Amino acid sequence: MVPTGRRERILFVDHTAVLGGAELSLLDIATAFRHCAAVALFDAGPFAHALASRGVRVITLSAGTALRNVKKDSRAPSPAALLTTLRCAFQLSQAARGFDLLYANSPKSFLVSAMAGVLASRPVVWHLRDIVSSAHFSPANIRILVAVANQRAARVVANSQATADAFVKSGGRLDIVRVVHNGIDPEPFDALPPDARAATRRSLGIAEDAFVLGSFSRLHPWKGQRVLLDALESLSGVHALVVGGALFSGEEAFEAELRVRIAHPSLAGRVLLLGARGDVPRLIAACDAVVHTSVLPEPFGRVLVEALLGRRPLIASDAGGVREIVQDGVTALLVPPGDVPALVRAVQTIRDEPALAAAMAEAGLADVRLRFTPTALIEGVSAVIDGVLDARIV
Ligand code: UDP
DSSP: OOOTTOOOOEEEEESOOSOOHHHHHHHHHHHHTGGGEEEEESSOSHHHHHHHHTTOEEEEOGGGGGGGGOOTTOSSOOHHHHHHHHHHHHHHHHHHTTOSEEEEOSHHHHHHHHHHHHHHTOOEEEEEOSOOSTTTSOHHHHHHHHHHHHHHEEEEEESSHHHHHHHHHTTOOGGGEEEOOOOOOSHHHHTSOTTHHHHHHHHHTOOTTOEEEEEESOSOGGGTHHHHHHHHHTSTTEEEEEEOOOOSTTOHHHHHHHHHHHHSTTTTTTEEEEESOSOHHHHHHTOSEEEOOOSSOBSOOHHHHHHHHTTOOEEEESSBTHHHHOOBTTTBEEEOTTOHHHHHHHHHHHHHOHHHHHHHHHHHHHHHHHHSOHHHHHHHHHHHHHHHHHTTOO
């Protein structure tokens, strides 16, 4: 883990204070480094509170809030966005003088950190948690990100080999990339009381004998909640917990669409939209299986590891980093992204073959406990930071 006597100071940077998967991962990293690090955020919100409650110093950059509405798929940065980026970079460069290295946790914060790194003569590491491809980013944003990374990133830490491959395929330099998988703490899953399933079901008003699927992703069309609802139409008697919030602006319309859909007689009474929750382990315990339905390649997919830590059978979309986490037919059932009949068949298999489902969940638990540990994550990040500081890459 991180030596407590470490002298170099790290400034982690994130553009959002909303708690998505990237932020939950940075929360664990920043907590491990807290004696020698701070986190600079462009916005106030739940992430800032979560960091503070773990004893991590938070620096809020007031100039950054205006960057909230710049999207990955926006066609080209507007002059106003460029000016705001410069202002934010200047503010970050002032803060960076008290640190030895900038560590950006998102594309937006990387671009700002790259500029700040030039102004303050500090090296910049980018933790890349996105598949850099035209499915997620506009061509202009891909060109800018890759060009700036190739020039200014001392290292790009990819959260999966799939993420690394997409970066390189887009023109990114292979020599600066290091793959460090996410690590998830099993303790909140292990600490659940034996009656967690029954108690959680009672609190949600779900019958003890209902067959319940769980989906744990922010609400967004690419996370595939529509695919799950389509599959439920063909799975009579099967219920679903849809857990996750409309985290970013513009996603409220999608949530409204799902609300209308679940009230339709074909689904009425079978789907609970629970919004963003802080008790995912307990909710996983209430499910008979977890389904991951992303219709685009998932960069990593923390929910996969969490489902297995929660000892649940898992069905996942076969794309992106998913095959680095699970093995089809051994630790999970994989289905082609967006393939509703295949998802229906996979759910029927899990429901009708409980011995197979239990064996996959057990094999998956043993595997993720070994391979996706918080210790491995922190050691991987630490090794990258040490390599950059030792080589004095600026
Ligand atoms: N999550 C959560 N509350 C919710 C829904 C999801 O805490 O209501 C967590 C989930 O447990 C996981 C993370 O959000 O740790 C999502 O990470 P993932 O890598 O699956 O997707 P991302 O949001 O990074 O695209």
